Amino acid sequence: MKNKFNESVWIKHKYDPFKKIKVVASGFWFVFKSDFSVAYKVVISAVLLIATVIYKDLFDVMLILLATGYMLSMEILNSCIELLCDFHQTGYNEKIKVIKDVASVAAGISILVWVVVIGYEFYQIFFHNLFTNLFQFALF
DSSP states (O other): OOOTTSHHHHHHOOOOHHHHHHHHHHHHHHHHHHOHHHHHHHHHHHHHHHHHHHHSOHHHHHHHHHHHHHHHHHHHHHHHHHHHHHHHOOSOOHHHHHHHHHHHHHHHHHHHHHHHHHHHHHIIIIIIHHHHHHHHHHHO
8 A cells, every 4th residue: 555645656556446446346356255244244145235226216216325334434433443443452452442342342332223224124115005905905
């Protein structure tokens, strides 16, 4: 990794959006394949997002995207903090434990928000619509 604050690099640096996208994709792929807690949440959100695009309106799609983005950001930030702490201190340290616990609170809150949104949308798509359609079919 280059030092971006070195003046010779800073002057020669040109903004390349494709390089930025490549770095983001590489980082996301690393987290996706190395952290199961992120991977299964992405899969659940993707499946529900597809169903929401088909059966619901744009507001519900945006709600799922926002909740999933918030949850993923906090999970990845928590993983970064844990990796940095493990890099800095390989043995047990009470201060590192507190830092990791506080970081996991942010991830936990975001997961709670994600579960509420995903649970509501899952119920609306699969149960509410299913029972409504079955009830209308039984009447006619």
